[in-house]
Amino acid sequence: MFIHIQIIFYLLFFSLSTSFAQSESKAIVRAGKHPDYIRVVFTAPIDILNKSSVVLQSSGVIKIDLKSVKNLDVQPIGLLTENSTIEIMKGLKISSKDNLFFISYENIDDISVSKLSNPPRLVIDIYSFTKKSTEEPGKIAEIDKELKEPIVTQKIDTLLLDAGHGGDDKGLLGSSFSEKDLTLSFVKELSTLLNKGGKKVILTRRQDHLLTLKERNGVVKTKKYDLLISIHVSSRGDLLIYSLNKKLSHTGQSHEENAIDYKDKLLVFSEALGKELENVVTVKSVDIVPTMFLGIKRLGFLIELPNPNKFNYDRKNKERLISAIVKAVNSIE
Known part of the structure; x- marks a missing residue:
């Protein structure tokens, strides 16, 4: 009887194990x-x-x-x-x-x-940066409609720094890094250097916790600041810069003569960054507007740092990256 029970137990265990393996x-x-x-x-x-x-x-x-x-x-x-x-x-x-x-x-x-x-x-x-958008004109108009009344300042006194991902959202993972940890440590060091230069800094997160896209957008839209910089990590060895803005005037109309061309700001920022990081890393500006911060009313950039599997993040290189961003911020004032 005991042997029969053992056989039944092993058969059940084998069946469950097989089912579990198949489900995996x-x-x-x-x-x-x-x-x-x-x-x-x-x-x-x-x-x-x-x-x-x-x-x-x-x-x-x-x-x-x-x-x-x-x-x-x-x-x-x-x-x-x-x-x-x-x-x-x-x-x-x-x-x-x-x-x-x-x-x-x-x-x-x-x-x-x-x-x-x-x-x-x-x-x-x-x-696909080189592939033109095939989005319907009506949908593009809806997106443009949400970007109204940008408040543009020449002087950058306060920055909002956003460390990408966090908590359960680990972001990009490599053999020796996770994007959520790298962005947070980088933003904290960047904040320290900006503070030393007399800038005020607001962080979207100070610890390793998850911010939903709605919560992150809530911070971006309610805090008072002059420049938003969102930090992420690229899958490549280059440093990529995206503008978070479209060309708009204070009335939200892009055809007026007094419209602010955020693309020019992106060009100045990326050129300054490229000059500071010459012989360290290739800097590229990307002529698309990520939709993660739709409706931003301040100047903003999204920076994708070079992938740690393709770039040496020793103390010297990390300090050069941070120092270069601070100098690039000063260049667009």
Whole structure:
């Protein structure tokens, strides 16, 4: 009798273990188009996503290693099997080979990767700087409508520094870093140097905690400051600068003669930064407006720091990056 019970127990245990292993190997992927980027979202068990890796290869193809996942449910199309390719949306293809997944899209210039835990998701935003937006004019008008009455100041006394990601949102992960930790430590040191130069600084977060996009936008829209700088980490070895503004006048109309050209501010800022960081890192300005801070009424930049896997963050280089940003801030006053 005891032997029979043992056999039944082992059979049940084996069955449950097999079911659990099978459930771990399942993953779902969806894709959607935004005005400035393509978003691809993988949903899978948290332990699989924690071990996953995403690399933008020199060929412009994104390689995704989901470890134990072999078959991918591409919604709403169907199952992606080994050595096959599915077009998720126009121009965006995902293929499988040797237990790895590959995403190809026309003119991939950069990606942003986030790992979220509630629910478990791997989020890849694909940027194509050279590809013109095909967004409908009506939708673009709606976005422009939200950007009204920018308050422009020549003197920059107060800065709002935003450390990207935080808490469960780890951002980009590498062999020896997480984006949420790097951005926070960088922003704190940048704040200290700005304070020494007589600037007032407000931080969106001072600790490792999650700020939802709504909460982050709430801080951006309610605090009083002259310049917003949001710090993130690039998947590449370059330093990238995005303007967070469109060209608008005080009445929100871009065609008036007194309209403020924020693109000029971006050019001055990036040139100053490039001069300070010559022979340290390549600085590039990006002529697109990220939609994460839609409706910002102050001058703002989003800076993607070079990836630590491709840039040496020793004490000297980190101090040069921080010092260069402070000097670039002074250059646009």
